[in-house]
Structure formats: C-alpha cells, structure tokens
Amino acid sequence: MSNSILVVGGGFSGLTAAIEAAELGHDVYIVEKTPYLGGRVAQLSKYFPKLCPPSCGLEIQFQRIRKNPRIKFFTQAQLVALTGKKGNYTATVSVAPRYVAAHNVDFTLLASSLEGEKNNDFELGLAKEKPLYKSMPFAFPGRFVLAPEALSAADKAKLAGNKFINLAEEAKTVELNIGAIVVATGWQPYDVTKLTNLGAGSVKNCVSNMQVERMASPFGPTGGAIVRPTDKRTPANIAFVQCAGSRDQNHLDYCSYICCMATLKQCLYLAEQNSDIQITVYYIDLRTPGRYVKVLDKVKALPNVHFVKGKVANAVQAEGDTVSLQVEDAVRGEKLTVTYDMVVLATGMQPSLATEKLPFALPLDEDGFVAGGEEAGIFAAGCARMPLDVMRSAQSGTAAALKAVQTVKGR
Amino acid sequence: MAQTKLQPDMEFVRELQAAGGDSLKKCFQCATCSVACPMSPANNPYPRKEMVWASWGLKDKLEKDIDIWLCHNCGNCADLCPRGARPADMMAAARNMVYKDLMKPSIIGKWMSSAKGLPFLFAIPAVLWLFVWWIMSLVNGGQWFPRAEDGRIVFGQIFYGDYTIDPIFMITFFGALFIILKGAMKLWQQLKPEGTLLLIGKDQPWYYHLYDLVLDEILLHKKFADCKSGPATGVKTPQRQLSHMLLFYSFCILAFVTAVVAGGHWLGKIWPAIAVHTPLPFFNPIKLAANLGAVMLLVGLGMLTVRRIRLNPKYQSSSFQDWYLLGLIWCIGLTGVLAQSFRLMDFAPPAFFIYYLHLVFVWMLFAYLPWSKLGHLVYRTTALIFARKYGRG
Numbered sequence A: 001m002s003n004s005i006l007v008v009g010g011g012f013s014g015l016t017a018a019i020e021a022a023e024l025g026h027d028v029y030i031v032e033k034t035p036y037l038g039g040r041v042a043q044l045s046k047y048f049p050k051l052c053p054p055s056c057g058l059e060i061q062f063q064r065i066r067k068n069p070r071i072k073f074f075t076q077a078q079l080v081a082l083t084g085k086k087g088n089y090t091a092t093v094s095v096a097p098r099y100v101a102a103h104n105v106d107f108t109l110l111a112s113s114l115e116g117e118k119n120n121d122f123e124l125g126l127a128k129e130k131p132l133y134k135s136m137p138f139a140f141p142g143r144f145v146l147a148p149e150a151l152s153a154a155d156k157a158k159l160a161g162n163k164f165i166n167l168a169e170e171a172k173t174v175e176l177n178i179g180a181i182v183v184a185t186g187w188q189p190y191d192v193t194k195l196t197n198l199g200a201g202s203v204k205n206c207v208s209n210m211q212v213e214r215m216a217s218p219f220g221p222t223g224g225a226i227v228r229p230t231d232k233r234t235p236a237n238i239a240f241v242q243c244a245g246s247r248d249q250n251h252l253d254y255c256s257y258i259c260c261m262a263t264l265k266q267c268l269y270l271a272e273q274n275s276d277i278q279i280t281v282y283y284i285d286l287r288t289p290g291r292y293v294k295v296l297d298k299v300k301a302l303p304n305v306h307f308v309k310g311k312v313a314n315a316v317q318a319e320g321d322t323v324s325l326q327v328e329d330a331v332r333g334e335k336l337t338v339t340y341d342m343v344v345l346a347t348g349m350q351p352s353l354a355t356e357k358l359p360f361a362l363p364l365d366e367d368g369f370v371a372g373g374e375e376a377g378i379f380a381a382g383c384a385r386m387p388l389d390v391m392r393s394a395q396s397g398t399a400a401a402l403k404a405v406q407t408v409k410g411r
Numbered sequence B: 001m002a003q004t005k006l007q008p009d010m011e012f013v014r015e016l017q018a019a020g021g022d023s024l025k026k027c028f029q030c031a032t033c034s035v036a037c038p039m040s041p042a043n044n045p046y047p048r049k050e051m052v053w054a055s056w057g058l059k060d061k062l063e064k065d066i067d068i069w070l071c072h073n074c075g076n077c078a079d080l081c082p083r084g085a086r087p088a089d090m091m092a093a094a095r096n097m098v099y100k101d102l103m104k105p106s107i108i109g110k111w112m113s114s115a116k117g118l119p120f121l122f123a124i125p126a127v128l129w130l131f132v133w134w135i136m137s138l139v140n141g142g143q144w145f146p147r148a149e150d151g152r153i154v155f156g157q158i159f160y161g162d163y164t165i166d167p168i169f170m171i172t173f174f175g176a177l178f179i180i181l182k183g184a185m186k187l188w189q190q191l192k193p194e195g196t197l198l199l200i201g202k203d204q205p206w207y208y209h210l211y212d213l214v215l216d217e218i219l220l221h222k223k224f225a226d227c228k229s230g231p232a233t234g235v236k237t238p239q240r241q242l243s244h245m246l247l248f249y250s251f252c253i254l255a256f257v258t259a260v261v262a263g264g265h266w267l268g269k270i271w272p273a274i275a276v277h278t279p280l281p282f283f284n285p286i287k288l289a290a291n292l293g294a295v296m297l298l299v300g301l302g303m304l305t306v307r308r309i310r311l312n313p314k315y316q317s318s319s320f321q322d323w324y325l326l327g328l329i330w331c332i333g334l335t336g337v338l339a340q341s342f343r344l345m346d347f348a349p350p351a352f353f354i355y356y357l358h359l360v361f362v363w364m365l366f367a368y369l370p371w372s373k374l375g376h377l378v379y380r381t382t383a384l385i386f387a388r389k390y391g392r393g
Helices: A012-023 A039-043 A054-067 A108-112 A153-160 A209-216 A259-273 A290-300 A390-409 B010-021 B032-036 B048-056 B059-063 B076-080 B087-101 B106-111 B115-139 B161-191 B206-218 B222-229 B241-270 B285-310 B320-345 B348-367 B373-389
Strands: A005-008 A028-031 A071-074 A077-085 A088-095 A172-178 A180-183 A187-189 A206-208 A237-244 A278-283 A305-309 A314-318 A322-329 A334-340 A342-347 A349-351 A378-380
Touching (some): A005 A012, A012 A054, A028 A088, A039 A209, A206 A209, A237 A259, A237 A322, A290 A305, B010 B048, B010 B087, B032 B076, B048 B059, B059 B087, B115 B348, B206 B222, B320 B348
Antiparallel strands (some): A077 A088, A088 A172, A314 A322
C-alpha cells in the first residue's frame, strides 16, 4: 500500500492537484510529457479571470513546488505501464534524455552559435528554434533542452567536448509505488487541417487563436505584436471565426467553453495595439459564462469591434495574401463575402486523450473526455474532464487532489 | 412597434418531419448551410431561413417560397451542417409538401406521403385493370389466359389496345396533364407576392424564360455541376448530373417513341400514309430509339438507386416519395421485361399476370403525376421560370 499520488500532466490543473496533495502531507510525482511545467497556460499571453500574464500564476505554483520536498516531477516523461490496484499501483515512467547537465546552465550564447534549426512546437509553427533551447524566460525547470536530431555535423562536433552536455545520455525508466492517480492530461488546440471549408490550415494569414496568444506574448515570435505572418504587417482589419470546429458533429461535438472568451480577450489585445483596427467577430451565439459577461460589455463598448451573427463556412486565399470569408449575416439574411488582412480561427479544445492513449484502461466519453475511473482511484482534473478556463481548472485540480487523498488515506 | 404573435403550427412541423425533414429540430441557425450552397443567392439566401420557418411550422412561408425549387439537393449543406439537421432533406420535404397539398383530391397527396398509402394507390389501378381483365375474359369465352389461334400468347386478346389500353391511358394521361398544368398555374399564383411587383428591365413572357431555361439549364443539367463549386466539404459528392441526365433523356426518348407509335396508330386510321404498325422491325429507327431509351433508363435508374442506397444517414436520407418514384420506375421496367420473357417462354398465366401488373404500375406513374415527385418536371420548371422572370437564381 502506498500513500503517494501520481499526477499525469504538469499543466495548471495537474500542478494544482500535486501541490494541494503535497501540502496535505502526501508524496506526489508529476509526469510531464514536454520539457517544462506549465502546460497550455504557459503559452498564453494573458489569462482569465484577471488578464494576468501566465508567469504570474505559474510563478506561485513553481515556488510552491520548489519549496515542497514532497513533490517530485519528471519532464520529457511518459507513463508507459501501470500495474496493481487502487491503493497500491506500480507506475513505470520513461524519461527521455535532456542531454544537458542537471543544473541550470545558461546556454544562450552556445545555442545561438549552432547551425541546425527545428520547428518550434511551443510557438505553434510560428517560429523556428535552435536545437538547444529554452521555451520561455520563466521556464521551470530552468534548464535548456537539446534536440540532437536537429543538430548538424558541425554542431555535434562543437558540442562533443562540452562538459555540460552529454550527447550519449540515454532514456531512463523509473518505477513508482503509488496509491492514487490524478489524470490531468489537458487539451490540444483542434487540428485546423481538418477544417476543410476553412482552408484546412493552408490559407496564409489565417491563424488559430492559440497562435494569436503566442504573437501577443512579449516573449513570443513577434515580440508581442499581433501581425500578419507573411509580411509582419499590422492588420488594418481582422475577423474572428467562432466555433471553428466546435459544436460540430463533424469535428468537436461540444462547446469548447473558452473560445468566445479568448476572442473577446484578443479583441482587447488588438484594440490596445492599434486603435484604428477594425475587428469583426462572426459567431453563432456568444457564450460568456457568469461574470465574464462584463468582458463582453467592455468589448462591445469598443468602437472598432463588430459582432455579426452567422458562422463562417468558407475561407479562401484572396489577393495580397488576404483572406476571403463567406458567411450569412443571419439577422439581416445577407450572404456576405468579405476580405480581411488577417483571420483568426477560434478553434476549440480537444482533450489530449482523444488522440493519445494512456497505458491503462480509463473510461472516456465519445469525445475523449475522462468519464469514470474513480472506483479505481483514478481522478481526472482540468480539461481532461471537460473544457474549462484556468480558474476552474485549478478548482478541479483541488477537487481531484482531495479525492485522491481520501483514497490513499483509506478514509 | 407593432407586435406579432407567432403561433407555431406543430401539425405542419410533424407533417414536414414525416415527409423527410425529421432532423429539422436539430438546427441552431448557425447559417453554415447558406454558405455551403453555392447556388443560394447573396440576398436572402437559403436554406437557413427555411430551416427556421420549418421549426416554427410557418406553412404559408414555405409554400410560397421560390427557393425550395432553386435547391437541387446536392447535400453540400448537410455535409457541412454542424448539428446533423440535414437541411437538404428539409428542402426536399418542403417540396414533398407542395406535391402533397397543391392539388385536389387531397387524399391522393396524403396517400403519396407515406408507405401507409401505398395499398390504396395500388388498389385503384389493380381493380380497374382486373375489371378490364374480367370483361375481356368473358369476351374470350371465359378464359383468363387465352391463346391465339396459332397457340401464341397475345396480350392484346385480353388488354386489347384500341378498346382498353389506349382509351384508359389517354384519359389518364390527359387528365393528369390537365391537373398538373392547373397545379402549375396555382403554384405560380402561390409564388407571386401580393400586390404589384416592380420589375427593372424588360418584362418577358413566360415562354421566353422557358426557352431560356431549357437552353441554359435543362439541356445540360448545368445546375447539377454548379453544386460542386461550393466550399470544400471534404466529402466526396457522388455523380448526379450524369445519372439524372440519362434518366431525363431516356424519358424524353421514350415519350417521343410512344407519341410516334400512338400517333401513327390513331392518325393512321384517318391518314393511312403515316400509319405505324407494331411490332416494328428491330432496325427501324423508332425501335432502335426505344431500345436505346430503355438502356439509358436502366443505367440512370441504377446509378440513382445506388446513390440513394449509399447515402450516409448522418447527412442525407431518402423520403417515401424518393423511394416511391424510383421503385415505381423499377417495377415498370422489371414487369415489362418479365412479361415479355414469360410470353416468349410460353408460360401463359404468369405472362398475363405480370403484364397486368405492368399496366397497373404504368397507370400509377401517369395518374398520380400531379402528387408525386415526378411532378417536379412541371412544378420545378414552373418555379424556375418564375425565378427567371422575377430575377432570382
């Protein structure tokens, strides 16, 4: 029997669950797939409810982790096997090599001298990066990562003698004895290439809402300016396509809950950056749960934001790398064909478990959200359970932690 | 501001659902469908507005709607519909409602709207032709399956052309034609808005637009091809232009052949020089045309049937009217072929019985034309002439 708790996923809900359980006196292990903790929140420019930068809320969580010896975390790690039963599980975790020394060496200069380049996953296709990288300034752990497959021969020769880099490092396997599990595997932006009538990701200057977050971020690929990816020009007009793949039986059959709010937030970013910009939001209906309706009022009061009821059903490339949208204004009964400098697809949240499988049986609903497992001491938190904003993710993390604690305590 | 109270007509909604629009309540008015349809005009596009009318049961709005006739049922709207509300099926159901309600006796329209009416539809010609059979059996000395003097099976002994088949079918055909043309005029009045309509440009008579319509749309079935120019749906659209065209031209050829043979027969009695005597030799151009028409009919019918069988019920389905028409044409073709086969194989009872069924089915095709989906060849043409005259579509 074990009183320890395993948390799968190091995003906001997973971190919250881990910290809450640890602060109640339990040993907690976090298994995170990417090289850094923070998950999707770390990619946002600002987040609800207070529109603070992610470094703010995450910094507090990271401090609590640093100060709490009961929390151990593995990055670039994956749960590969789970045996046993509730109260006494053995979890096998595979940890990929990071190739860099265990302490926070600053490789900035060395990285900039490398020849190789790779796609920057953190920047969602908006930028390239060196194969030796740190995704964000406030990254935790603050260690660089090396991606040896992207190194040129000269790069390899250059790194071979570096005493802080070990190109021969191998993957490790760790076995953990735990009593309960919190599944906080989170979400991924819905794959735009599936949206055939919205250009399937091939229309230039038609970006996703998460890409706008990266652009708006001060340490993002454009240094905080929301610009057209093709010519780095500030758009004079921009359109938001709501429900791009959400509430749609051919894509995500549910409301992603957060895209309306994300769009309203991004309207504020845009209006702040350029007071002359013309913004049009095409929607089916705007969902602003609870007190968030105040944000809608705030955005509606802006003179340059227009709301049009009607779902965009066709997006094609137009002259000058602009984007032409077709939509019926359902209030006026007019089919419009309008061209914009830039278009944002407000894509929804797809649970990661819809495409990535866990190494143990866990009941999922038809959309890939966790729909059970509590009798086996497995509790879902955050967007693995349902689409949530950051605040509610944190709440659900706490809830899952309490349930996990009650399980290992045996009540 | 004047307030209007909207009273949903739930009875009409249920009828629409039964006529093929059973998913219409799933619609949440996102307006994807209006964009998905490349034929839908920019001003007051369809089918989103029809979907909300249908939800509220606004019968008069749908009856007067020209747009249900502009729709060629390609299903792009249904492929992109996020809720599976199947707007294409609802548009087809709205057309079915016009077939059902436009002309009297309305009981026929009611029978035509569900499988429950099929026994009645079948019984009328079944009794009619049985009566003919009974009378003619008395003429043939009480024999129900008589043989000619040389021992051959001759259908004409029972179903004698000049006195039974021709008069019955002429009355039926011209009667149905009369009703459907009256229906076309009624539809025109229905589509026409109240009061006067200001037309910009030269006002052309209806036959000018008919000529234009035939040349521009019907001859090459151009609108079926236009269906493909909409937004990418990611769903493969089956071939409809070719199959519908095959069927359409086979009907034209067969109608022409029938007219030549019947006209030659009857007018030949007055003016023997143009008389046509059946059976025609195989290489007679009329006979060749008839066989070509038959082959085209079978191929087109087969393609359309396969398409309907393969429809994904998530996006599109077939109503009773759809299957009634396809099934009836199949029945006519099959009983025609089988009757001839049994006659050549010298099995008198099945030959006569199948031939009897053949007459029943052909009668059904003609007599119920004004209430069936096949009526679209007049009703849709009327609506499309209207659309051209008043500048829509």
